[in-house]
Amino acid sequence: MSLRIEVRKLDFTAGDTGEKVLSDVSLELGPVRRIAIVGPSGSGKTTFCYHLAGIHPWALVGRSRGSVSLWKEDLRVGMVFQNPENQMFCPTVLDEVSFGGSSGRESVLRALAAVGLEGYEGREISSLSFGQKQRVVIAAFLATGPDLLILDEPTNNLDPVAAGGLFEVLSEVEGTVIVVEHDLERVAGWADVVVEMDRGKVIGWGRPEELFARSSCRPRAMAFADALACKYGLEPPPRSLPSLQGWAEGLRGRLRPLSPLPRPSPGAELLRVEELEAGYLDAPVLSDVSFVLREGEIVAVLGLNGAGKTTLLKCIAGVLRPRRGRVLLRGEDATGRPPEDLFGAVGLVFQNPDYQIFEATVEAECAFCLRDGLSPGERKRRVGRWLELMGIGHLRDRHPLSLSYGEKRRLTLASILVAEPEVILLDEPTTALDEGNLSCLRDILLLLARRYGKGLLITTHDLDFALDVADRLIILEEGKVVKDKALEEVRAEDLTRAGFPLPLSADLALKAGLVERPLGFRSLVEML
Template identity: 30%
Template sequence: MKPIVSFEEFTFQYKSVAEPTLQDITFHIYPGEKVLIAGRSGSGKSTLAHCINGLIPFSYEGTSTGNLSVCGIDPRHTSIFELSQHVGTILQDQDSQFIGLTVEEDVAFAMENDCTGQGEMKQIVQRSLEEVDMIKFHSHSPHDLSGGQKQSVSLAGVLATNAEILLFDEPLANLDPVSSEKAIQLMKKIHRQTNKTIIIIEHRIEEILDLDLDKIIILENGRIIAIEAPLELLQKNVLQKAGLREPVYVEALKTLEYPLSNEEVYPIENVNSHTLHETLSKWMLQNPIHTAIFEKECLCKIENISFAYLNRNFALKDISMSIYKGEILALLGNNGAGKSTLAHIMTGMKKTHQGKILLEGTDMTRWSIRKRGEVVAYMMQNPNHMITQATVWEEAAFALKLKNASEEMHKKVEHALQICGLYPFRNWPVQALSYGQKKRLTIASILVTSPKLIILDEPTAGQDYFHYKEFMMFIQKLAKRGISFLLITHDMNLAIEYANRAIVLHNGEVIADNAVTTVLANECILKRANLRVSSLTRLAKHGNMPIPQQFVQSYMEARRRKRS
């Protein structure tokens, strides 16, 4: 069988960049395979994807050597229009992919360019929307849909082109856990029905493994360091060495010195339950729970906040909660639960219908956005909605310039960029950064102002595990100095590992407020809020632990002590 994608000793170097971004790349993908391409930010995986879908060389100029073939075509010697008939790309930022005013118009866009007959076009649009279970939304605006629904519409548009290859750029980045699971099930369904080749660029390896991948390609510094089947890769330490996160339960098994040799480690159900029980029981005896008492000094108190959008039901209903000084609080819930609306109210971007917000006892409900911004900072989920300056340094320094804070500005900006891993790129144009690097840049631009409360909307989405850990360790250091953090996140592992407490929203109401391990062990709460059971909890249950969350708590405490 001939490969559908083939790279042989391929090297690519961007115009005006000193070193090649891809070096000596050789691999083959065969028709019908499901392949994950993973690597740290800057490893070259996005560049590799652009070589496959034709954005290189047509949108990004550079020079290349070696052989490249996609569906029997060399992308360097054809038009991007012709290549788009073979490769359909689903972008990470779905909003930037939509063109039509309605769902059906957007799906029909490519066929309109091909001058397809109206009758045939309607049939194809209907069939494509039915395949992704979105036919009932055919007349909706794409921008009014949830993250998972937007992704389904993008996929329907690609299916309408009959492309042989589906290329997904971080498809799970902006989805809640259950929506991620549905997205993966949808990919599996499409693969069963069409046998299309699926190529995925993704950081969230644990979730994407549910796609039953044929192989994983790992990049580091523009070179391939591994091409292996998932099970073989998990039994080694390749992911750790490449700065990527292993499935959390696999990481735990290695920490607990569970005998992995010749063992099936994926899925969890293949792990020997008897040996696992002995391993977990031994761990619990050696690592009893010693939870440090968190000293609670209230920083921000929200009292009976409600909010409704025009002509819609209430987005928030009688919300009351407290945020303590130096606390890292996780705000959890499904897409549309009201998490971002609450953040916008706290920053003053939206005005409350009732209730008030107290900061250190002072009512700031009527404060202006500018005045609130001096004490409450907010990082949006999409970095492109925040960035205004041309270069990395200018963006990081922008807030200080607005305040005329020239004193030690250079030192503060330099320190923030170093923490966020962007100092080597300080003179780069912002548009040359990857999505994950832009996220880190918005974080750096917030950190320079040292506010009392920082609201981070999906702070680690689109970031590799190396920078994920580096940033969260920095957040913990700031929290110890008294700065409070509200993490709006879909990442259950992030919440378990770093948050002191979790609040869960569902349909605009608080349905849980407790320790993270307690909240995430409550299956009723998880089901209502579209959250998934942590793989650590699943591991403890598979090992027949009487109280699974006790193991999770013990394990996470040990990790925190090790970091300290």
């Protein structure tokens, strides 16, 4: 059943800052089944969804004005938050999905199978990866069959296989589904209506092809096709993503191939991992993992949910002691040393930003690890620089917990980078970042590697980002390294066999004969 949604002059003013997070939001939709809400980080998308779900009096501190009407009595609403751990209460998967008592066992098992967790009902929640926890929360709501299901950036922590499967499942949900999403290519192929927000306002809505045709907010593949047409003087490309595939194939042999920019050679060895094995209780996670990271090198670690990516970073940073193997920093054995002993040498940015937030202001949070050894003036200069680089300098006096999820991500990045460690470990750093902030992050990581000689090890599900920044790709499968290749040697089949579909812009470039190997969107545009 599709809902009719009417929003009239909705405002929300935050109680702690007096900031107007939503301003005069008016919208009329329906009846419609699949709705996507898009826009930059901090544009008010999550706050808007809290109001649609009717949970804003409990989830937010501040003053709301205006009205939201969903035109159905006894409406059953479910909302999946960005951080799955904020709405998990039970020790096992079966208990969590059954929580509330409204779902029978058969409904629970069907919901788990729908999100790719068949057979997980007996697993402890604490044994799951962050992405698996996300799928458990989604299953819990699917099992109840709500009239309105709202998902706030549900693919943030999911691998490509799980993300693609999720949208297939959401297409079959009988009620209305609203998804907040940064992946515009996925949205374009799924949504009936796309709502665009910016700075607390709804600035447009319509069918995906109509909205993206008139908006600066476009899927990467459309932006690449437009840049390609402009560069070579071609007719405007088609506006639908499926049509772009045939359009690109028709260009093969007509265009001059692009030449990838040369990458600098890495320097001396910073980090060596030898035959690493690790796990939790009786569950092995990593097995015989070995690789090297050098000065000025960016290595991206790809793998599906549960492959062991986060466990690997924890072992290197001293958060988890490996069962076997060694971690060497500049040739010295650092295996099992506590994180405080590695301070200044290794910095780890966790996948969940809430794990790294302690202080009462953004500025104090960023300065947390600089309390000793620096003058107040130098400390303030460094903090100010990194907050500005991350685009959150204007939030320096805000409480960190009042930030959006994407803003928290940027704060935790700044809080680690401000200490200038030699080895930087980033666990899913692109989570909840919009296009503008992704581009900024790419530039910062390249600067750290190329100018300052830092070694960066990044775990990510964002293949496009990995192809843009990495010098090498490591692919983990079930805790083992199955591929370790320089980017110049990576071919499309290496990625697709590991469960990573090619980004559409990379696929278009290959189909048009412009390149011989996959490249990221920003790299392709820079080469034009």
